[in-house]
Amino acid sequence: MASATEFETRNGFARDSISLANWRTRPYSFWSFRNVAEMVRSARIKTGGGDTLPELVENPGLLARPAAPGESQTISDQLTRSEADSFIVAKNGAVICEWHAPGVDRGDPHLLFSISKSITALVAGILQDQEMLDPSVLVGTLVPEAANSAYADATVQHLLDMRVSLDFDESYLSQEAYARYRRAMSWNPPSDDGNDQGMLSFLCSLQKAAGAHGGDHDYLSPNSDMLGIVLERATGERFNELCSRLLWQPLGATADAFITVDPQGAPRTAGGVSCRPHDLLSLGQMLIDGGTANGRQIVSERWIADMQQNGDAEVWARGSQAGFLKTGRYRNNWYQVGGGSNAFLAAGIHGQFLYCDPDTNTVIACTSSQSEPQSDARDQDLLALFAMLSKEA
Numbered sequence: 001m002a003s004a005t006e007f008e009t010r011n012g013f014a015r016d017s018i019s020l021a022n023w024r025t026r027p028y029s030f031w032s033f034r035n036v037a038e039m040v041r042s043a044r045i046k047t048g049g050g051d052t053l054p055e056l057v058e059n060p061g062l063l064a065r066p067a068a069p070g071e072s073q074t075i076s077d078q079l080t081r082s083e084a085d086s087f088i089v090a091k092n093g094a095v096i097c098e099w100h101a102p103g104v105d106r107g108d109p110h111l112l113f114s115i116s117k118s119i120t121a122l123v124a125g126i127l128q129d130q131e132m133l134d135p136s137v138l139v140g141t142l143v144p145e146a147a148n149s150a151y152a153d154a155t156v157q158h159l160l161d162m163r164v165s166l167d168f169d170e171s172y173l174s175q176e177a178y179a180r181y182r183r184a185m186s187w188n189p190p191s192d193d194g195n196d197q198g199m200l201s202f203l204c205s206l207q208k209a210a211g212a213h214g215g216d217h218d219y220l221s222p223n224s225d226m227l228g229i230v231l232e233r234a235t236g237e238r239f240n241e242l243c244s245r246l247l248w249q250p251l252g253a254t255a256d257a258f259i260t261v262d263p264q265g266a267p268r269t270a271g272g273v274s275c276r277p278h279d280l281l282s283l284g285q286m287l288i289d290g291g292t293a294n295g296r297q298i299v300s301e302r303w304i305a306d307m308q309q310n311g312d313a314e315v316w317a318r319g320s321q322a323g324f325l326k327t328g329r330y331r332n333n334w335y336q337v338g339g340g341s342n343a344f345l346a347a348g349i350h351g352q353f354l355y356c357d358p359d360t361n362t363v364i365a366c367t368s369s370q371s372e373p374q375s376d377a378r379d380q381d382l383l384a385l386f387a388m389l390s391k392e393a
Contacts, residue, residue: 004016010103011027011030011031011103012027013027013028018032018039019189020039020040020186020187020188020189021189023039024187024350024373025371026083026369026371029350029369030085030101033085033110033111033350033367034085034104034105034108034109034110034111034274035108036109036111036260036272036274037258037274040185040186040187040272041186041260041261041262041263042258042259042260042272042274043239043240043258043259043260043261043265043267044240044244044256044257044258045240045244045248045256045257045258045259045273045275046244046248046249046256047244047248047249047251047252047253047254047255047256047257047279048248048249048252048253050253050254050255050256051252051253051254052254053106053254053278054095056098057095057096057097057098058097058098059096059097059098062075062089062096062097062389063079063097063099064076067381067385068381068384068385068388069388075385075389076099078381078382079099079101080101082351082368082378082382083368083369083370083371084099084101084351084366084367084368085101085104085110085367085368085369086098086099086100086101086104086106086108086110086277086365086366086367087099087364087365087366087367088277088278088281088364088365089363089364089389090281090362090363090364091360091362092361093285095281106277106278107255107276108276109255109257109258109274109275109276110274110277110352110367111271111272111273111274111352111367112271112273112274112275112352113271113348113349113350113352114221114224114270114271114346114347114348114349114352115273115280115348115352115354116224116259116268116269116271116272116273116348117221117224117269117271117333117346118333118346118354119243119247119283119346120224120227120228120231120239120243120269120270121160121227121307121332121333121334122247122283122299123231123239123242123246123247124156124160124227124332125300125303125307125332126246126247126298126300126303127234127235127242127246129300129302129303132234133230133231133234133235134156135155135160136155136156137155137156138152138153138154139151139152139153139154139155139156139159139226139230140152140153142156142230142233142234143200143226143230143233145200146203146204146226148204149203149204149205149206149207150164150165150166150167150206150207150208150209151164151203151204151206154213155213156227156230158213158223159223159224159227159230160227160331161217161311161330161331161332161333162217162219162220162223162319162330162333163213163214163215163216163217163218163315164213164218164220164223165208165209165210165211165212165215165218166206166208166209166218166220166222166223167206167207167208167209168181168206168209168220168222170219170221170320172349172374173373180196180197181202181221181222183196184196184197184198184199184202184262185225185260185262186260186261186263187260187268198263198264198266199225199229199262199264199266199268200229200264200266202222203225203226203229215315216318216319217315217316217318217319217320217321217330218319218320219319219330221270223270224269224270224271224333225266225267225268225269225270227269227333228266228267228268228269228270229267231269232267238265238267239259239267239269240261240267243259246298247283247298250293250296250298251279251282251283251286251293251294251298252282252294253275253276253279253282254276254278254279254282255275255276255279257273257274257275257276257279258274258275259272259273259274271348271349277365277366277367278365280354280367281354281363281364281365283354284354284355284356284363284364285363286298286299287299287304287344287356288356288357288358288361288363290304291303291304303332306331307331307332307334307344308331308342308344308358309331310331311328311329311330311331311336312329313327313328313329313338315330316328316330323376324347324376324379325337325383326339327339333346334346335347337387341357341359342357342359343356343357343358343359343386343387343390344356345386347379349373349374350368350369350372350373351366351367351369351370351375351378351379351382352367352368353365353366353382353383353386354366355383355386355390357386357387359390360391362389362390364386364389364390366382366386
């Protein structure tokens with residue numbers, strides 16, 4: 001075990017200075033986002049024995065290119081400025097560039113935040129194809145505890161498409177609803193009165209907003225945590241075990257992934273998955289390859305086509321994230337770039353991205369520990385970089 005002095009020398013702060021009160025802020029997040037299981041109780045998403053990481057592919061020439069046409073800033077400069085931790089680009093199924101910030105071990109798992117939603121949706125899609133899950137079923141049918149909540153008459157598809165009418169404030173720095181939500185998932189310190197709810201109790205306390213379910217896109221994370229509970233109820237299996245059996249083992253992931261859980265074991269499927277960046281890249285490549293990996297059909301072509309084609313552009317344009325992708329769509333917890341592009345992506349706060357362009361057979365995985373939960377300017381710069389690399393790399 002490394003001594004406190006060795007830890008402090010490597011990281012610039014003592015291990016005992018990190019707590020639930022500060023683990024998502026810099027400088028601590030640079031370490032904690034790669035060591036989440038030390039901060040929050042976590043369940044293991046097992047791989048099938050694991051495999052060694054592929055050889056490091058250094059590409060200084062690519063990293064030295066301008067980050068945008070006519071700019072003096074290089075791609076490497078942009079990654080550093082955007083507080084990226086790991087960045088991997090694959091073309092035609094082979095890695096062509098890999099970059100890691102100083103101090104990052106390329107085998108470290110990294111917290112994916114809301115990319116977890118997209119992974120959860122893949123598990124839901126597999127279950128749908130196995131006729132274990134009906135997306136038209138009401139949440140209240142599978143989760144009776146939700147009978148007096150907004151979710152009682154919402155369908156599973158409403159959860160997947162973020163079209164639930166829900167009275168909730170998705171403000172990441174809020175000291176009200178979002179702080180209570182984070183206490184329920186054990187991501188924040190307990191309140192002084194000790195009256196914190198668990199995840200299921202919190203979700204079942206949420207009420208409808210004005211309007212019916214099925215309206216415009218309204219990105220609200222509790223929907224995806226409820227989705228995780230729905231999957232557990234539909235199958236009688238814990239989410240981490242489902243994800244292992246249906247996705248992580250068939251994918252041939254190089255290492256176990258993890259998901260944070262509350263004290264009762266409820267999974268944080270909206271944002272609690274951690275995995276190696278290489279395994280995240282493999283997940284994107286599997287989708288580019290028609291849902292196959294290692295000679296196995298993991299996700300159906302039907303589900304991938306539905307995800308890529310059936311998002312509603314008008315619903316998106318009137319929704320809460322329209323500024324993120326100007327011509328975008330959203331379907332099954334995945335974003336579609338739109339505007340003539342067939343690219344799709346998963347994204348999470350603090351700079352997490354999985355970008356997939358089937359037209360150029362390009363997959364890009366980027367994990368970060370950005371200081372702010374959300375920065376529109378940094379997001380747009382990175383999305384522009386991904387699009388450029390897809391066309392030119």
